[in-house]
C-alpha cells in the first residue's frame with residue numbers, strides 16, 4: 001500500500017502482518033480484537049496465505065507453534081481470557097526458541113470481566129504469564145500508525161532473536177480509526193533458518209523441542225535464553241520521551257493513557273509548569289535506565305494507567321524510593337477522563353510548594 | 357534366513373521403553389513404512405507428551421514436540437505451511453482422548469491432511485499408570501485402585517466410533533501387535549494411511565492397541581494375551597472407515 005487509508009488499530013495490525021510477509025493466521029473470536037480475524041479471513045486468501053478459525057485459543061497457539069517450527073512468519077491474536085489460554089503455548093514457543101507474534105488487545109478483568117478497554121494484562125505480558133524462566137518482547141503502540149509499524153518490528157524481532165513477541169494494546173487502540181500508511185516491510189537482515197523443520201533432505205534431522213532431560217541440557221538452554229534476553233535489553237529498548245529533558249514532573253504512561261497525557265504536557269507547559277511524558281514503547285525490555293536518568297532533574301512522577309497499578313511497579317524498580325511516585329488508575333474498563341489527570345497534576349503541583 | 361538390521365530411518369539409540377512395551381514396535385512399523393515409501397526426507401513427525409515424548413531419539417527425521425494433547429493442532433500448523441510433506445502425530449490415549457480431545461475432533465472435522473498414530477495402552481504410562489479415557493471397566497490403575505467403576509468414571513472411549521461419523525475423516529483402522537500376522541496387518545494400515553495423505557484425500561488415523569506390561573502388572577507375554585483375549589473385546593480390530 002502506498003497511500004494512507006482509514007483503518008482501526010486491529011485492521012492495521014492485520015494488514016501490517018501481511019506486509020511483513022506473514023502468511024499464516026490462526027485465531028479464535030473474542031472482543032475487542034475480532035477485526036483482526038475478520039480482516040485475515042479475506043486478506044489471507046488474496047495473498048495465498050492460510051487463515052484458520054481455530055476451535056480454541058489453545059489450538060490456535062499450537063497451530064502457531066507448528067507453523068513456527070517451519071520457519072514461516074505467523075500471527076495469532078486474542079484478548080485477556082484467550083491470552084490466558086495461550087500462555088501454555090507461549091511458554092512452549094519460548095522454550096523451543098520459536099519466533100511468533102501474538103497480539104493482546106486488552107479488555108477489563110479478572111475473569112470474563114467486560115469488553116471495555118483496559119491495561120490490566122501488563123503483569124501477565126511483561127512477567128511471562130506462562131510457566132518457566134522466560135521472557136517475551138512486549139511492544140505497546142499508542143496510535144494506529146504505530147500499531148502497524150510495531151507489527152512489522154515485531155516480526156523482525158521474533159526472527160532475529162527466535163522469540164515470541166507480544167503486541168500489547170488497550171481495547172481503545174484496537175478499535176479507534178485513523179489514517180495509516182502501511183508499506184511493505186523492507187527486509188534488511190537475513191535470518192538463520194537452518195533450524196527449521198522442512199524435511200531432512202541433505203542434513204541431519206532438526207527437532208523442535210523444549211524437553212531437555214540430559215544432564216546440564218536444561219540449564220544450558222536457560223543460560224542461552226538469558227544471554228539472548230540480555231542482548232535484547234541492550235539493543236532493543238525503545239521509549240518516546242516528550243519534553244522530559246527539563247521536566248519537573250514526568251508522567252509515565254503507555255498506550256491510550258499516554259496519548260491523553262501528551263496533551264496534558266502541552267496544557268501545563270502553557271501554564272508554565274514543566275511537565276514531560278515518558279512513554280515506554282517496549283514494556284519488556286523496560287527502559288529502567290532511561291527513566292532513572294530523568295530523576296537527575298525531575299522532582300515528581302505520575303503514573304497513569306488503565307489498571308489497578310501494574311506499570312507503576314516497573315517505575316518503582318527504575319526509581320527506587322528516590323522520588324515521589326503518584327498514581328492515577330482507572331478500573332474496570334471505565335473510560336478515563338482527561339480532566340481527572342488534570343486535577344491529579346494540579347494537586348501534585350499544589351503540594352510541591354516551593355521548588356517550582 | 358532374514359537378518360534384521362537397523363535401517364537408516366531408526367537411530368541406534370538405547371530404548372527407554374520398558375521390556376515388552378508396544379511403543380517400540382509401533383515406532384519401528386511407522387519408520388519402516390516411511391522408509392519403504394522413500395519418504396524419510398519428506399517426513400515431519402509430532403511427538404506427544406507421554407511415554408513416547410522422545411520418539412525423536414529413535415526416529416531419524418525432522419520432528420517436533422507438542423504440548424500435552426496439542427499434537428493435532430501443531431501438525432495442522434506444520435501441514436498448512438508445508439502441504440507437500442508427510443506430517444503425522446504419534447499420541448497416547450491420555451494425550452489424544454483426554455486433554456487433547458478437542459484438538460483431535462476439530463483437526464478430524466476440518467479434514468486436515470495429516471495422519472494420527474494412536475497408541476492405546478489403556479493407561480497413563482508416563483505419569484505412573486493412572487486411569488485413561490480408554491481404561492477398561494474393572495481395570496485396576498493407580499487412580500482406580502478397586503478397578504474402573506463406569507458409574508463414576510464413564511465408559512472407555514472408542515476413538516473409531518468417535519470419529520467415524522465425521523464426513524472429512526477418510527481412513528480409520530485399529531490394529532494390534534500381538535503376532536507377526538497382526539503386526540503385518542497393522543503395518544498395512546499404516547501404509548494405507550500414509551498413501552491417503554500422499555494423495556491429499558484427508559484425515560487418517562490408525563489406532564494400535566499397545567501393550568503396557570508395566571502398568572498392567574503383567575509379564576510381556578501375558579500382556580499380549582490380555583490384548584487378544586480382553587482388550588479387543590472392548591476395542592475390536594479392523595478397518596472402520598475407508599473412502
Ligand SMILES: Cc1ncc(C[n+]2csc(CCOP(=O)(O)OP(=O)(O)O)c2C)c(N)n1
Pocket residue numbers: 404405406407408424447448449450451452475477479480481482483488
Ligand atoms: C498440561 C500437562 N498436564 C499433565 C502433564 C503430565 N503428563 C505427562 S504424560 C501424561 C499422560 C500420558 O499418558 P498417555 O497419553 O496415555 O501416554 P502413555 O504415557 O501411556 O504412552 C500426563 C498426564 C503434562 N506433561 N502436561
Ligand code: SF4
Pocket residue numbers: 372373374375376377378379407477481482567568569570571
Ligand atoms: S510405562 Fe508402559 S507405555 Fe510406558 S514405556 Fe513402560 S510399558 Fe511402555
